[in-house]
Amino acid sequence: MLKVENLNQYYGGSHILRGLSFEVEPGKVTSLLGRNGVGKTTLTKCLMGLAGAKSGRILFDGRDITRAPTHERARRGIGYVPQGREIFPRLTVGENLKMGLASKPAGTKIPEQVFDLFPVLGTLLARRGGDLSGGQQQQLAIGRALVMEPRLLILDEPTEGIQPSIIKDIGHAIRVVARRDAERRMERSAEERLEIRNAIRKVAETGKVAILLVEQYYDFARDLADHYLLMERGEFIMRGEGRDMDRDGVRQALAV
Helix, strand or coil: CEEEEEEEEEECCEEEEEEEEEEECCCCEEEEECCCCCCHHHHHHHHHCCCCCCEEEEEECCEECCCCCHHHHHHHCEEEECCCCCCCCCCEHHHHHHHCCCCCCCCCCCCHHHHHHCHHHHHCCCCEHHHCCHHHHHHHHHHHHHCCCCCEEEEECCCCCCCHHHHHHHHHHHHHHCCCCCCCCCCCCHHHHHHHHHHHHHHHHCCCCEEEEEECCHHHHHHHCCEEEEEECCEEEEEEEHHHHHHHCHHHHHHC
8 A cells, every 4th residue: 555665854964764665555554663753753744745755755556656745645545643633722523523524525424433433522523622631632633534534544653642541442443444353452341342343344344444553652553563663763673573573572672
């Protein structure tokens, strides 16, 4: 779905991204890990056209979008949840969600899938975004990206400043969106499992979604990862299968 080839980016004379090459597959979660300041957010901005690439190529579904404007990337099916959420605080939850429909034909309704994944949003449609808790704002930011039914979803630090119970809910939603086995590694009641299965069916109708998850919280990134990338000073220093992250010593590498 997404293929990046030898991507380089500079700020002034500083070489920020150094020859990055990787792929993000449909129906899979690729976790990108690294400490603050290593270039993770710069990479997501390059992928969305918010920062220009000096050289290299970004291919989405086989088409070169390296020089495409941001709105064109969104129209093609790339959803983006930026670090810091960046919801519209004076708009209601419902209005924020409708902003995600900007690339869709007029009259398109908010998909029910969003409320299956984040039920709290359905109960707060008339509340202003700025009045929500941090966890609710993060769910709203993800929901806003999901209403466009993206084929690629880029999530930049979705657990930043979020309490553990909400982190678990967000992790569940990411699994469902990518058509992962949402019941795996989670103990839930029979009623909750039925709700999860129903949500999975609805997501399955829209096809597989490729997910690039940018994260510092190791356990969260590991639990979701099909593949992982570890970045240091603008380069990938480790990569591999998500199931091998503990064996590969990714946690220890992050702590160095």
